Amino acid sequence: MTTGTTTTADETPLGTTTTADETPLFGPESQFSAFFDDPRWALAMIRATVLEAAHPQIGAALVDNSTFVAHPWRRLRNTFLSMRRMFDADPAVREREAARLNRLHARMSGSDSRGRAYDAMDRATRAWVVATLFESAVSMCRLSGQPLDQDTMERMYAEYRLFLAALDGDAGELPEDVNDFWRYFDRVVEDELENTEAARVILYRLFDHLPAPALLAGAPTLWAAGRAVVGPLLGAITVASLPEPYRRRAGLPEMPGAPTLMQGAYLAAGLTRFLPEGWINAETIIEALSLSPDSDDPRARSVAALRARMKRASALLRLLTPLSDETGPDPVPAASRATGEGRRSAEEFFRQVLDQTGDGHLDWPDLAAMARELATRLDLGEPEETRLYDAFAAWWRELQATLDTDGDGRVSADEYAAAVPSLAGPALIRVAEVLFDATDKDGSGTIDADEHRTLFRTAFQRDLTTTVAGTYGRSAFVGDFLSFMSGRRTNTPYDPLLADA
Numbered sequence: 001m002t003t004g005t006t007t008t009a010d011e012t013p014l015g016t017t018t019t020a021d022e023t024p025l026f027g028p029e030s031q032f033s034a035f036f037d038d039p040r041w042a043l044a045m046i047r048a049t050v051l052e053a054a055h056p057q058i059g060a061a062l063v064d065n066s067t068f069v070a071h072p073w074r075r076l077r078n079t080f081l082s083m084r085r086m087f088d089a090d091p092a093v094r095e096r097e098a099a100r101l102n103r104l105h106a107r108m109s110g111s112d113s114r115g116r117a118y119d120a121m122d123r124a125t126r127a128w129v130v131a132t133l134f135e136s137a138v139s140m141c142r143l144s145g146q147p148l149d150q151d152t153m154e155r156m157y158a159e160y161r162l163f164l165a166a167l168d169g170d171a172g173e174l175p176e177d178v179n180d181f182w183r184y185f186d187r188v189v190e191d192e193l194e195n196t197e198a199a200r201v202i203l204y205r206l207f208d209h210l211p212a213p214a215l216l217a218g219a220p221t222l223w224a225a226g227r228a229v230v231g232p233l234l235g236a237i238t239v240a241s242l243p244e245p246y247r248r249r250a251g252l253p254e255m256p257g258a259p260t261l262m263q264g265a266y267l268a269a270g271l272t273r274f275l276p277e278g279w280i281n282a283e284t285i286i287e288a289l290s291l292s293p294d295s296d297d298p299r300a301r302s303v304a305a306l307r308a309r310m311k312r313a314s315a316l317l318r319l320l321t322p323l324s325d326e327t328g329p330d331p332v333p334a335a336s337r338a339t340g341e342g343r344r345s346a347e348e349f350f351r352q353v354l355d356q357t358g359d360g361h362l363d364w365p366d367l368a369a370m371a372r373e374l375a376t377r378l379d380l381g382e383p384e385e386t387r388l389y390d391a392f393a394a395w396w397r398e399l400q401a402t403l404d405t406d407g408d409g410r411v412s413a414d415e416y417a418a419a420v421p422s423l424a425g426p427a428l429i430r431v432a433e434v435l436f437d438a439t440d441k442d443g444s445g446t447i448d449a450d451e452h453r454t455l456f457r458t459a460f461q462r463d464l465t466t467t468v469a470g471t472y473g474r475s476a477f478v479g480d481f482l483s484f485m486s487g488r489r490t491n492t493p494y495d496p497l498l499a500d501a
Contacts, residue, residue, distance in 0.1 A: 027089025059196030070358030144270030
């Protein structure tokens with residue numbers, strides 16, 4: 001085991017990153033990194049996410065604040081990047097990411113549908129998140145016929161305890177010894193986990209309605225056909241892999257043959273260990289899926305070259321199946337089509353951009369998710385991040401005062417569509433100005449071509465095919481942003497930031 005992995009912050013747990021044989025606990029040689037490009041890790045992450053969501057506090061926070069339903073691919077990318085940073089070899093990278101996560105979690109608190117309080121900064125709850133990641137990694141090895149030996153398991157447990165120490169200052173909420181960990185894990189499963197709404201959404205809604213990633217959005221029929229087969233299988237595999245006491249208490253039905261299917265999926269994924277090193281790279285795959293279809297990236301161009309063939313296959317499949325009326329990325333209801341183009345555009349914009357949590361209403365968690373995504377993409381520090389959140393909070397107050405006509409504390413799609421021009425108020429101007437200031441690194445009051453290009457590449461994940469000549473002034477920048485956020489303009493470079501799944 002690692003010396004010092006259970007120490008307090010004063011004893012510098014972040015600096016104690018080697019085992020007795022001097023093998024680094026963080027960085028490319030860590031056990032975590034050894035698993036990261038392993039396809040089994042995808043199955044383990046889904047399993048861990050369900051176990052997290054089954055905790056009442058985490059489940060409530062996910063339902064109220066998370067964008068995992070409406071934007072699962074974006075959530076996946078952000079989680080991937082965050083874990084990469086938290087296990088980086090450089091302590092400064094880990095400390096910066098831990099500080100960012102703590103600021104993010106400090107903004108998430110409330111109460112669930114039963115009136116029970118939740119707080120994303122609760123230390124026991126955060127420990128459970130780390131526990132599910134460790135336990136699911138151990139389980140994926142066991143289920144694929146490659147169980148970890150005791151030394152490897154202890155080394156990996158030390159890594160995850162240091163992960164928790166980086167967030168909380170110490171790892172005291174997790175047992176020091178890995179053998180004691182299993183008693184802790186079983187107790188939480190038996191006594192605390194529930195069949196929460198968040199867990200049900202992941203198991204029975206997310207897989208069946210998973211939107212296509214940005215790069216594959218051009219073939220909705222093929223995507224829907226594949227999802228119709230793979231979605232239920234993923235759900236069945238995940239349920240079968242969950243701890244039996246939880247399945248029993250939650251009343252989760254087990255599909256006949258699911259244990260065999262689950263075992264086969266893990267064994268098949270485990271066979272990839274025989275592939276040459278470097279053939280599977282999780283970061284490359286996730287980045288490619290997140291690319292906008294019109295990106296200048298060579299990977300996007302390669303997919304575009306295949307898209308014509310995929311569309312022909314989609315057309316053939318539509319002739320053979322009744323899916324064509326349901327497989328578009330965001331189908332427009334017939335009632336909306338009947339009301340005219342302007343009303344339809346407002347409702348589409350509401351669903352695709354404003355309703356970040358996918359619950360059919362606009363409220364503060366939706367705007368907080370926008371602020372969180374912008375701050376993450378631009379890697380803002382604490383002062384700039386606070387300014388951005390404050391600007392979005394002021395915008396929400398304006399929207400609530402203007403659009404919430406029934407006084408229920410949120411804005412419906414109909415309330416929004418009836419007053420689209422009211423969106424572009426003074427508070428939204430402040431949001432744009434914060435973004436401008438974050439981009440104007442030299443403080444010149446203008447954005448040059450390179451700064452403008454960098455903004456869209458980092459924040460909006462899009463390479464501009466054309467860019468401004470000379471400089472880009474504050475008023476022009478603010479005007480473009482307001483046009484997008486008020487829903488008056490579509491197909492601008494801002495689309496990938498908030499509208500892409």
